[in-house]
Amino acid sequence: MTTAPVLYRSPGAANRDLLPLIGRTPLARIRTELPLPHPGFWAKLECLGAGGMKSRAAVSMLLGARRRGELRPGAPVVESTSGTLGIGLAFAGQALGHPVVLVGDVELEPSMRQLLRSHGAQLELVDRPAAEGGWQAARIARLREVLARIPGAYWPDQYNNPDNVAGYASMADELCEQLDHLDILVCSVGTGGHSAGLAGHLRRRWPLLKVIGVDSVGSAIFGQPARPRLMRGLGSSIHPRNVAHHVFDEVHWVGPAEAVDACRRLARSSFVSGGWSTGAVALVSAWAARVETGAVVATVFPDGPHRYLGTVYDDDFCHTHGLDMAELSVRPLEIPHPHAAEAVGWTRCRTVLDPPARTRGGTA
Known part of the structure; x- marks a missing residue:
């Protein structure tokens, strides 16, 4: 389990x-x-x-969610990433006071895994791509599982979020x-x-x-x-x-x-x-x-x-x-x-x- x-x-x-x-x-x-x-x-x-290009998007998404009441102060943030947005979210999490859980995959470079963990992010890795949608679909499926077991967690959904x-x-x-x-x-x-x-x-x-x-x-x-x-x-x-x-x-x-x-x-x-x-x-x-x-x-x-x-x-x-x-x-x-x-x-x-x-x- x-x-x-x-x-x-x-x-x-x-x-x-x-x-x-x-x-x-x-x-x-x-x-x-x-x-x-x-x-x-x-x-x-x-x-x-700081945090590369994706820190701009990460801070924007978390601030937008806070304004709308979708992200409560101190609540966890859960997102799928191939790495770059993960760094931005780690930055935004520290700046705004939110723990960050990132769903990646086993193709994520070891150095990037170490860097994300060093910045305080929790990593969950999927070990095989989905038959349709590849690694991204597999990550999103795992992400939904993670969301279900963390009360109050927020998913920015970078692919579809206007922020x-x-x-x-x-x-x-x-x-x-x-x-x-x-x-x-x-x-x-x-x-x-x-x-x-x-x-x-x-x-x-x-x-x-x-x-x-x-x-x-x-x-x-x-x-x-x-x-x-x-x-x-x-x-x-x-x-x-x-x-x-x-x-x-x-x-x-x-x-x-x-x-x-x-x-x-x-x-x-x-x-x-x-x-x-x-x-x-x-x-x-x-x-x-x-x-x-x-x-x-x-x-x-x-x-x-x-x-x-x-x-x-x-x-x-x-x-x-x-x-x-x-x-x-x-x-x-x-x-x-x-x-x-x-x-x-x-x-x-x-x-x-x-x-x-x-x-x-x-x-x-």
Whole structure:
């Protein structure tokens, strides 16, 4: 019989002095060849804000729930995570005085498990993916079990919570202050929070802004079939409601080999780098800066490289998964429709579909 998890922190231990540490992150000018020369693009370095990019969403979701009375002072917070939001919730839990229980899976890196526990989070790990929906569906099923045995616990539901999106208004404001003009925004897409949160605000400032979504091969978000994915932090086997499909002008699917190559190039010559999402958006941003002559391009690097030392930056890991022998694309393969072909490497599509809406007989 499964017993209720022990919460490591007593409720009510709020440390609101942490809240000013969120955001206010710098922009870096990136000119690294990725893999070809390009004029450069801007990257928002969210690794330099406390808790990384997802701390913005985590604090927004918990504060929103408290305002509505859904989260009582000191009550536990339970959420599913592949790692990055977990760090943000650990930060928000300390800042606002809530114990945090995170449901992950056995593919969560050992270093990330140690880090989350060190920050006071309780971890529950599922050991096999669901037949439909993969690891995400398996985590959510376990999450519901955990909720049932912790009285008063709150589930933020990052995939469908509008406060996730609202948390990125501060980042949009910062970009408006840091940039005189912006033509193209490149966003990785997972829960859909930061792409939806940025696009709406920034288009009010720059109405002609072009938005490019960057997804993982094997992700179902934009109408491709769901497959097992090596990349974590972007992509999804389910269809989060927070993904605002209508804001995207096009979507690119990027494979793990291209992401690894981009990350390592960044680390060698720009010093700033990150993980799967960072490599994917850097590749597409460099391409956009190259093909859209004179365009001002910006993207977000969600976190730094430390979590990925055993994967993206590990030669043995890359060799085991065939990433060091993969033939890398220098430009995307273009397909006319998400169902025209399955993306197995860097692929571009200018037809953007909302799969749930299409199921109901409509498109987005």
